[in-house]
Amino acid sequence: MSEQPDLIYGVHPVMEALKNPKRKFYSLKASKNAADRLAGEIAAAGLTPEIVHPRDLDRQLGSDTVHQGLLLAAKALAQPRLDQIEKSGVVVLLDQVTDPHNVGAILRTCAAFNVTALVATARHSPEGSGVLFKSASGAYEHVPYVKVTNLARAMNELKEYGFHILGLDSEATALIGEAARTPPLAIVLGAEGKGLRQLTRDTCDEFVRLDLDGPIKSLNVSNACAVALYALTR
Structure with a gap:
């Protein structure tokens, strides 16, 4: 091998x-x-x-x-290039989310909501591993997991293909339910604690937040992904 x-x-x-x-x-x-x-x-x-x-x-x-x-x-699965990603739905991008349990859970959520691809950086993201596969509970076989060298560059490339890119930010003014949902659409999730990096923020088209009424306004990234995808696809 x-x-x-x-x-x-x-x-x-x-x-x-x-x-x-x-x-x-x-x-x-x-x-x-x-x-x-x-x-x-x-x-x-x-x-x-x-x-x-x-x-x-x-x-x-x-x-x-x-x-x-x-x-x-x-054998490791071959993954598509950015220009080969289907433009009929939602793409999820991860900005340095490193925990394989979280990424596996996000893959499972992406499969449940028929996300067309999950995009992450080759560095500062988990490789395919048993922990990731187990956390994904089979979803790795259904959702393309695309690794890129530079996330901001990848976001700009997706824009060239017509994608509108949302950044999920708990401090954003606009609610996610108010965002334009016409595909192709992409949403970027940041690592817990650090959130979206500045260059990632500069490359987003707009920022949205979840409509949370409780005293805590942020969620674990995998939970935030599930709520965000529900809001975008319901």
Whole structure:
């Protein structure tokens, strides 16, 4: 293998990967119970699993890993260029969101709302990892995860393709429900604490905030993503 394979564990991530016709598989380790549970998907993918004891996977992945008796090694998915992203819906951009749990949860939300792509910087964002795949619960197989070198440059390129770019900011004057929703549309989410960087802010077309009535006006970034996408797509 010339590149690092995706190591995917857990029932839902492995099941969705096995059903993805774009995937090339290297190997599958599975407990007897897990192999029986996904027997149909494993057979359809043309794989013969190596039956192992769950403790073998504990030793390989760590005792705290919730692998559910499954570990799949697969070729990393090819991702589209910015000019290949569909322009029929919403694109989510992440400005240095580094926690793989958060990015995985955001991918899951993006799949639920039929987001056309998730865009993040190659640096200061998590690589494809078992933690990200597990948190995404299979959504990684359905949402293009596009890595770019420079986020502001990528935003300007998306503008050339007709995208209107919203920046989510708890201090913004306009409510997200008041924003223009005609596709192609993109929304940028910043890291917790730091928010959007200045160059990212300078490149946004407008800023919007969530309509929150409570005393706390900011949310975890994955929760904010879910509320924002609901507001933009309902």
